[in-house]
Amino acid sequence: MDKNSNIASSYPVERAKEESIQCKICGAPAEHSNYGAISCSPCKMFFRRNAITGQLKFKCDSGENCEVNVNNRHVCPACRLAKCFANGMQPELIRSSLSKKTASKEKANPTTETFTETSNILTRSEEEIQCQQFPIRNLLQPDSSPLYSVQWTVLSSLIYCYNESKLLSLARQISTESAVAQASTMLSTQLFSEVYQVAENYLRSNRNYAQLSYDDRAGFLRMAAESTTWFGLIFIWKQCQLSNCPSFVADFQNCYGQNALNLVEHVVKYMETDVVIFKLGLSLFTFCNNLLLVPSTMVVKPASMLTIFRIQNDNVEVTWKYLLFKYGLQLSVRRFLNLIKCFLSTIETMYEAQSIPVHVNAVEAVVERVELAFILDDIGCIDGTRADP
Template identity: 55%
Template structure:
């Protein structure tokens, strides 16, 4: 009895093996190259085919029909063993079974597109590295060091934001202000008295502040995205913000508040109240140059227009457009802070920036009563607006041509 069971078991196993073999052979036969009969796994150019037949068709589909000639009037039977014997009949069988030359071009175009995309990405990376290298060289040439942006990036800044960061660093060029500040310090150390020379240097310092403001506004590409009416309303506020925050930063960097001659001349022109307000701003002014320039960009696009008494207009400003620009700057600033400091320090420094904005706003409000400043800022606004209009005209002419 047991022997019969064993025989049945063996018979069942043999049957299973036989069925499995048949299934495998069935699958193999269903995945055969339609050209030569070799095992095949994929459809190439519209037909299930092996890799050799795929490559053969790809190389010869366009020109093979003209150059190949069959010695047996096209009657050759193509199989895996003789597929190399007659290229003419092999190519004809490719076409007969439905291989399509157009699919070769589609495949090539995809590869070319992928290659172009890879090249564009490589160019973008190279451009970004060049920008960062330029920033590093720029920082090394100046009196004070900033961040070496070629160090490992632990932040979430992407390449476009690094490019924006470099643009903001270059946009406010304080080099001439620093040169005049050094002259003021040297003059104060040698004479220790209020002279006409010191008065001229103090005035020269503030004239350069206004000119630096004009250059900064002209170099800011986001300002060009605003319409002419919006720019007219926005420029007075922006000019005030850049003028005072920039001047106070330079004042703090060179500690001009310790120069008796400079302080006396400033007090004589701008008054005690303005000087006291600036002393309050100095508590919050940022010493990190990169952070200061980022903060300057944010403050420039703040909508504090209502503080300016000299502005009377019935038109409304597109505050949403300003908010979008300011939001971009705020995001870059926060990511840069995360790049350089821990989270707690980031929060503290960002709060300090906000406190600085509030303190400078008080100074701007007070400055509306200073006649000399009002005249200088109006001149700055007029020159800036004229330049922007001329640039608009040049762009329109360039587009038309």
């Protein structure tokens, strides 16, 4: 009797302990109260960095009612910060905790100041990386609608950045008028020119590039222009079955050479037919920082990796969740692997294209115009004459 009553009485205590070790912001495991609320290390660091300035710079795109949990806490910083305040976090406690730590360190050992500063920098870096860790472990769980409202917004933005309508129209005309060699050649020339124009429009309207600094964009735009050009052309090639148009194939060979033709026809086998997946794949491929095709004389500064990783992760997560939403797990794995094959094959085509003067000149022109447009946008934002992208 006494034993059972002890067990019963201890249950609420154990339950309370269980609940108390969860972060009040995102539900992740937590051990301490930070700035007035029980919170995990990432949420603690997030609040410390953004408690003062975040209220002004963060804006929710979904009515300030986003769900915040361990899997999506990086999606909407505005709602995450609001939840920090709602659960009792106080900005005033940040300064007091920092001043106490500084005073105690100086009092304890003033001769290790340099070592301590170095340790603090490394600790902050580790905490920031932990805060930026990307939630992928639960993506295989069955879910009839795995995309959040914010992710649907990102999905729509990525889809509408690339407008393939004019390319499809030209390619269909080539397919129907392939018997007339002269008309087909004119259409082929227009199609090749339009491919670069569509790539330029895509890069200018893609918000991911607008978020980068000038130096970071310089390291990405050339690669992005290359990949957008070839990925878009090969998609149109597959959609309109241009391999069945001898006059177009001959025009392409005359313009880009036999080696490029062989490589393109190889990539066509792997190219995605679903236009949404193609555009999501384009967002992954064009924002890859593991490949850089630039002249040997160009100096490229290292990018801000945390920003790059965040954008890459958002794109991969949206792509994978859309695949799960539409095709289920098994088909999603197959299509994703097929995208990777397509990426690797397209890289070979891009490498070959570096020896084609007409292509290199066209890409350089695209990059120059896009860089100029972004510089003007940056100046406009500073002067207050343009809205933020």
